[in-house]
Amino acid sequence: MSLVIAEISYTNILPMFYYVDREKLKHAGCEFVPAIPSQLNQDMADGKVHVGGISSFAYGEHSEEYQVLPDLSVSAMKQVGSIFLFSKKPIEELGGASIALTSSSATSVNLLKIILSKFYQLNVTYTTMAPNYSVMMNDHDACLLIGDDAILTSFSKQDAIYQYDLGCLWKLFTGFPMTFALFAIRKEAWEKHGELLAEVHRQFLKSKLLSRNNRFSEMITSIRVQLGGTTDFWQTYFAGLNYELTETHLEGLHHFYDLAYELNLLTQKVNKVSIWNPTENFHSV
Template identity: 25%
Template structure:
């Protein structure tokens, strides 16, 4: 039996997908590693993993890739865990730190600042500990589990999934399952069935996981903020986003 190296994002929003994979027979064919989004992307670009859940902006770097699943990390409006935080309204932010965990969120923030808000603050590459530098007229893009509870720390929060929806009328894809080579059809069938089963088990999973913060509604997050189906609307959104990414230079993390 063939085995495949798989890299997946370690955030809360991937738990239903991982739950499905780990409870499926397909797990016997997987050597699974968890990492932050940017590291999953690096492994895919370097060719050290066969299959990865990666931030979609990396697709613009790849001469060859295959989106191998109808499941993703997406949203159709407010996503709750990707946004710009600050002590002042965004119009008053002179600088914004860019979360180094995901190029997709960096590029999405750049796109919305340029096209939606029509603002040009100084964009700063961020390193670990940058959350403590957000304050005054300095804002920050923050993604993933680190955002949970930040709305109580900062009075201004701009949800990038929600703003994208307002700007384009489209849903958004933050991460997709991607391979750079052709994988066996029977394996991919089992893989997709496992992901489908994990998404279907969200009600069960909600009973097994505790909320990371008393103010964070885990049930609402899984059922309203995250949309796991890579449908036609999200594919259209992905094409729109990648058209922008291909023309722009990312601020390094």
């Protein structure tokens, strides 16, 4: 059985994949498959994928089943730069509004529900839709987009539309960084592919380090060909992201999970985040 690694196409997770030696890993028994976050979450749950950068919320739904690779995440200390609520009116005036949610997300969708309910005390109605800004805003007061969809929309939105960064809102109200994705592992991966998994982890860490050390310059060149934007924009964007998994990140995650449980977004309380350790199998924090 090969070790199936899901690869999200979004730019925010690209630093962990950009310098990975794919040929070496494929030769060793890895298979890379493309995915969007919502599909990856389901594929992990179904056992079609063994390792992937899943939504933090999806980890919360499977916290007793999955472990996470250490020192890896997609987080924001403040602004995330690619998860936006676009609104026809100020966020404080969204009481009773209808909001279109992207079908591509789990963490961001539930983060928005927490922000509007717990922090702004707003009652709104939600509709989940394919991520198309024009269609979403046609019949709704606001919409949530993530990843490259959000970035491209921010480039071209009308000046009259309000734009809110969910990472900034989370930081404002909690003081914590927001961890949007974790690199999760299914049980069969750590039991049957421990040595290969260790090499995959080393490759992810190497790619993260190389990307950061060259200020994401090579990666940005290829991104601009696909998505446009200036070098300064992309360097600022990546400078706002964080790819660590420290105790502070974990504190913020636990707070997110607690609030999600209070709002019945999670059916079970998340008591621990299990970190994979190649020598000790795992430990919990």
